[in-house]
Amino acid sequence: GEDVEQSLFLSVREGDSSVINCTYTDSSSTYLYWYKQEPGAGLQLLTYIFSNMDMKQDQRLTVLLNKKDKHLSLRIADTQTGDSAIYFCAESRAGNKLTFGGGTRVLVKP
Amino acid sequence: NAGVMQNPRHLVRRRGQEARLRCSPMKGHSHVYWYRQLPEEGLKFMVYLQKENIIDESGMPKERFSAEFPKEGPSILRIQQVVRGDSAAYFCASSAYRAREETQYFGPGTRLLVL
Numbered sequence: 670g671e672d673v674e675q676s677l678f679l680s681v682r683e684g685d686s687s688v689i690n691c692t693y694t695d696s697s698s699t700y701l702y703w704y705k706q707e708p709g710a711g712l713q714l715l716t717y718i719f720s721n722m723d724m725k726q727d728q729r730l731t732v733l734l735n736k737k738d739k740h741l742s743l744r745i746a747d748t749q750t751g752d753s754a755i756y757f758c759a760e761s762r763a764g765n766k767l768t769f770g771g772g773t774r775v776l777v778k779p
Numbered sequence: 780n781a782g783v784m785q786n787p788r789h790l791v792r793r794r795g796q797e798a799r800l801r802c803s804p805m806k807g808h809s810h811v812y813w814y815r816q817l818p819e820e821g822l823k824f825m826v827y828l829q830k831e832n833i834i835d836e837s838g839m840p841k842e843r844f845s846a847e848f849p850k851e852g853p854s855i856l857r858i859q860q861v862v863r864g865d866s867a868a869y870f871c872a873s874s875a876y877r878a879r880e881e882t883q884y885f886g887p888g889t890r891l892l893v894l
Contacts, residue, residue, distance in 0.1 A: 700881070711870060712822070712885040757821060766812060766824035766835060767872075767883060 673760055675770035682778050687745040689773045691758035694739060698760040701734060702767065703743045706755045715743070715756075753777045781806065783873050783886035784853075791892045798858040798865070800889045804873030811854040812883060813846060816868040828854060861893045 672694045681687045693701070699720050704712040718725045718732045718741075725732045731744040741758055755774050759767040784803040792798050804811050810829055814822040827835040828848035839846070843861075848854040858865055868890045872883035 702882070704885070711887040712872075714882060714884060717882060759822075761881075761883075766827055766838070767814070767822070768824065769814075769821040771821040 673758060673768050673770040675756075675758060675773045677771070677773065679773055679775045680778060681748050681775065683748060683750060685748055687743075687748045687752070687775060687777075689743045689745075689756050689758075689775065691741040691743075691770055692739055693741065693758075693760045693768075693770075695760060695762070695768070696739065697762050700761050701732075701741050702759045702761070703730075703732065704757045704759065704769075706757065706772070708754075712757065748775075748777050750777050750779060783871055783884055785869075785871050785886035785889050787889060788887060789890050789892070791894065792861050793894050794862055795860050798861050798891055798893075800856040800858075800869050800871075800891070802854040802856070802871030802873075802886060804854070804871075805875075805884055808873035808875050808884075810874045810881075811848050812872045812874070813854075813856050814870045814872065816870060816888075818867070822870060825856070858891075861891075863893050866891055866893045 675691045702717040703715045705715050706712050716727050716730050718734050729746045733742045755772040757769050757772045759769045761767045786801050812827050813825040816822045824838040826839050826846045843859045845857045868888045870888045871886045874881050874883045
């Protein structure tokens with residue numbers, strides 16, 4: 670079956686790096702995603718990685734994928750107070766539904 | 780290019796009433812997905828539709844819930860005879876489903892409260 674798991678909470682100081690981790694079980698996943706949700710809002714796509722890639726960098730965001738261990742991480746460099754939100758990882762197979770983790774609540778302290 | 784539109788943003792219903800949630804996909808997108816988010820939880824897939832077709836409804840409750848995506852107009856998620864447990868945020872996403880371009884983009888959600 671499909672399962673995606675994340676840690677519940679992360680606290681980080683402004684200016685430090687944040688690392689949010691995610692594990693998944695479906696070895697046939699083709700895409701892995703990171704979404705950001707602010708209170709009362711919808712989901713904002715941050716970045717995604719194709720399953721045959723190891724790493725993807727996009728400005729302050731770095732995604733690392735360890736396919737062997739089915740482990741995905743999102744690193745946010747120079748974390749800002751505006752980065753406080755819930756971060757969801759999700760996986761999908763081609764053209765199909767997304768399976769989400771439970772979300773990691775990130776709190777950035779000044 | 781407008782994003783995914785959902786309305787209403789907030790909906791209050793009494794137990795036993797019907798709820799209709801609408802979703803207009805991004806321009807050029809022909810694939811629509813509905814997800815439900817219960818309080819303090821992640822999103823759970825409900826149904827995947829293309830124009831006039833239901834592709835995957837494996838996440839839909841067997842009773843009271845239905846979805847459609849007609850040839851013209853928005854996709855509709857319909858909940859009949861709502862109960863308190865239906866209170867949740869319902870999100871719609873759309874995608875273009877071209878090769879290597881199947882990312883789903885989400886609308887702002889409809890927050891349903893059943894009294």
